[in-house]
Amino acid sequence: MSKTLFDKVWDTHVVRKIEGGPDVLFIDRHLIHEVTSPVAFLGLKTRGIKVLFPERTFATADHNTPTINQHLPVADPLSANQLKALETNANEYGISYWGLGHQKNGIVHVVGPEYGITQPGATIVCGDSHTSTHGAFGAIAFGIGTSEVEMVLSSQCIMQPKPKKMRININGKLGFGVTPKDVALYIISKLTTSGATGYFVEYAGDVFENMTMEGRMTVCNLSIEMGARGGMIAPDETTINYVKGREFSPKGEAWEKALAYYRTLKTDADAVFDKELTFKAADIEPMITYGTNPGMGMGISNAIPDASHVEGGVATYEKSLNYMGFAEGDSMLGKKVDYVFVGSCTNGRIEDFRLFTSFVKGKHKADNVTAWLVPGSHIVEKQIKDEGLLDILTEAGFELRQPGCSACLAMNDDKVPAGKYAVSTSNRNFEGRQGPGARTMLASPLVAAAAAITGKVTDPRTLIEELV
Amino acid sequence: MAYDKFNILTSAAVPLPIENVDTDQLIPARFLKATERVGFGDNLFRDWRYNADNTPKKDFVLNNPLYGGKILVGGKNFGSGSSREHAAWAVYDYGFRCVVSSFFADIFRNNCLNVGVLPVQVSPEFSDKIFEAIHANPKTELEVNLTEQTITLLSTGEKETFDISSYKKDNMKNGFDDLDYLLSIKSEIQEFASQLPI
Numbered sequence: 001m002s003k004t005l006f007d008k009v010w011d012t013h014v015v016r017k018i019e020g021g022p023d024v025l026f027i028d029r030h031l032i033h034e035v036t037s038p039v040a041f042l043g044l045k046t047r048g049i050k051v052l053f054p055e056r057t058f059a060t061a062d063h064n065t066p067t068i069n070q071h072l073p074v075a076d077p078l079s080a081n082q083l084k085a086l087e088t089n090a091n092e093y094g095i096s097y098w099g100l101g102h103q104k105n106g107i108v109h110v111v112g113p114e115y116g117i118t119q120p121g122a123t124i125v126c127g128d129s130h131t132s133t134h135g136a137f138g139a140i141a142f143g144i145g146t147s148e149v150e151m152v153l154s155s156q157c158i159m160q161p162k163p164k165k166m167r168i169n170i171n172g173k174l175g176f177g178v179t180p181k182d183v184a185l186y187i188i189s190k191l192t193t194s195g196a197t198g199y200f201v202e203y204a205g206d207v208f209e210n211m212t213m214e215g216r217m218t219v220c221n222l223s224i225e226m227g228a229r230g231g232m233i234a235p236d237e238t239t240i241n242y243v244k245g246r247e248f249s250p251k252g253e254a255w256e257k258a259l260a261y262y263r264t265l266k267t268d269a270d271a272v273f274d275k276e277l278t279f280k281a282a283d284i285e286p287m288i289t290y291g292t293n294p295g296m297g298m299g300i301s302n303a304i305p306d307a308s309h310v311e312g313g314v315a316t317y318e319k320s321l322n323y324m325g326f327a328e329g330d331s332m333l334g335k336k337v338d339y340v341f342v343g344s345c346t347n348g349r350i351e352d353f354r355l356f357t358s359f360v361k362g363k364h365k366a367d368n369v370t371a372w373l374v375p376g377s378h379i380v381e382k383q384i385k386d387e388g389l390l391d392i393l394t395e396a397g398f399e400l401r402q403p404g405c406s407a408c409l410a411m412n413d414d415k416v417p418a419g420k421y422a423v424s425t426s427n428r429n430f431e432g433r434q435g436p437g438a439r440t441m442l443a444s445p446l447v448a449a450a451a452a453i454t455g456k457v458t459d460p461r462t463l464i465e466e467l468v
Numbered sequence: 469m470a471y472d473k474f475n476i477l478t479s480a481a482v483p484l485p486i487e488n489v490d491t492d493q494l495i496p497a498r499f500l501k502a503t504e505r506v507g508f509g510d511n512l513f514r515d516w517r518y519n520a521d522n523t524p525k526k527d528f529v530l531n532n533p534l535y536g537g538k539i540l541v542g543g544k545n546f547g548s549g550s551s552r553e554h555a556a557w558a559v560y561d562y563g564f565r566c567v568v569s570s571f572f573a574d575i576f577r578n579n580c581l582n583v584g585v586l587p588v589q590v591s592p593e594f595s596d597k598i599f600e601a602i603h604a605n606p607k608t609e610l611e612v613n614l615t616e617q618t619i620t621l622l623s624t625g626e627k628e629t630f631d632i633s634s635y636k637k638d639n640m641k642n643g644f645d646d647l648d649y650l651l652s653i654k655s656e657i658q659e660f661a662s663q664l665p666i
């Protein structure tokens with residue numbers, strides 16, 4: 001029978017099917033961090049059980065970590081406590097641990113691919129919804145709850161009903177200044193934040209085929225924001241070239257065997273999806289969000305649409321615009337910007353910093369803007385320095401911080417103050433996400449760069465002739 | 469973590485007719501710093517419930533003595549956002565055993581089932597009726613019958629059936645979680661692992 005990419009990977013990992021219940025799904029790689037794991041370890045202790053396959057779990061500290069002075073003790077006692085718990089638990093159960101200051105430390109979804117933990121055709125989970133990032137490699141990757149973290153630790157399995165399948169096709173050439181982030185925000189604005197609930201998405205078409213791995217990760221990362229369990233893209237030469245030779249990638253004979261498996265990972269020509277959607281690359285503009293969920297996005301030169309275009313009814317729409325201090329029909333162009341955040345597992349990779357830097361080169365940061373540039377990992381940080389980007393950024397009035405989740409969820413000190421406006425390359429513009437009362441506009445690193453230079457929402461295309 | 473067995477729940481309900489209630493509202497990220505699973509109920513809907521100086525916001529439903537009960541009735545797309553199970557713990561810890569909505573976000577729904585909160589999805593029409601009934605009389609009771617898979621508005625006798633897999637239903641009725649099951653098939657899992665392609 002014809003199968004989709006998703007079917008192939010899923011079916012390969014089903015240990016057992018339960019009648020009238022979920023599948024028992026084997027998990028190849030498990031990523032953990034300090035926030036959603038301590039209670040799971042506590043569960044193991046209470047039940048007196050061990051980690052079944054410690055070599056399949058990897059721990060990094062990211063959600064709570066400071067992004068300056070990482071060599072100093074963490075000041076917030078609660079954060080320090082969680083970080084300590086992760087270290088103690090990882091050591092006690094024999095799990096690789098990349099804590100604060102470790103050269104491999106970084107955001108869980110950035111370091112996973114960098115070290116080859118992320119593999120095509122693998123099942124990957126983490127107690128963080130943006131685990132969908134790893135789908136860029138043709139893996140089935142999704143976020144789980146803490147009870148499930150405990151299940152994976154103790155049995156390397158979780159129990160899941162098989163989701164429905166959706167394919168999103170986009171063909172054509174992306175316009176000037178249109179990035180993978182814009183593609184994702186565009187799709188979410190069309191589907192709404194619940195449009196893909198219950199589905200696992202496959203992205204297909206030449207727009208995705210022509211993307212770098214970094215771009216594909218940005219797109220798959222945001223799958224969760226349309227309600228999908230996850231999103232994936234079939235592995236091709238771009239994927240294989242990225243994966244080959246990384247520290248945890250298979251080597252020698254194992255690599256040959258893996259390669260043979262990777263090559264089977266595509267949707268059969270006559271396979272059927274439960275739902276199929278098609279968009280045109282030419283219709284996508286640089287995007288920005290104006291409301292308090294990622295579905296409330298629009299082309300940057302448009303006006304804020306009326307409630308009928310928005311999921312959730314008039315009350316939700318009004319509450320949202322009220323929170324943002326915006327009105328229906330407003331143009332976003334020219335809106336004041338107080339903070340710019342470039343980072344997170346959505347847009348905290350080297351390509352994002354290259355793009356940001358190419359725009360700000362030779363210009364200067366606006367005085368009214370506080371900019372937080374936070375690399376996703378030490379590798380990204382090193383690349384920024386090695387490629388000379390740091391010098392250009394410094395020249396333009398920017399500073400680089402140290403790796404971590406930072407203002408993406410503002411669990412550390414990087415909080416946008418109440419009422420202030422931030423253009424952020426992260427993934428959520430929920431009320432209070434970037435700090436109590438903070439007002440977030442999601443956008444690409446390019447739109448973020450234009451905002452950082454002009455101090456207001458600006459269409460980057462009006463300020464450049466050509467991108468490097 | 470084991471939880472109380474669930475069979476029939478008859479209770480008044482707390483109405484929250486807001487759509488897209490996301491996990492950052494259910495429990496803001498700054499309360500995720502615990503290393504133990506206690507005290508989350510206090511922070512359920514923290515920013516809607518309390519002012520910055522920790523005084524209760526009078527107009528929020530959980531601070532309104534008229535409403536109470538073990539059932540929370542939410543708007544559409546309840547629980548969207550992050551995978552944090554803390555959101556489901558907060559709901560359970562606060563004392564809710566059941567959440568009713570016309571649509572649930574996927575991960576939240578799963579998390580609820582794992583921690584002993586029964587998510588009951590009803591039609592948009594029935595959801596409207598429930599809100600109207602509670603509005604007319606805050607003491608209106610709902611009966612949630614897990615065995616029969618029904619939810620009944622006791623004031624009028626109107627009822628709807630809801631979906632739940634037979635596996636999850638058994639678990640809820642017995643207070644079991646998935647881990648109990650997985651541990652029972654450990655050797656099968658180990659054998660399976662040895663034949664994987666990567």
Ligand code: SF4
Nearest residue numbers: 130344345405408409
């Ligand atoms: S950067 Fe944000 S979304 Fe990504 S793992 Fe960290 S907190 Fe989660």
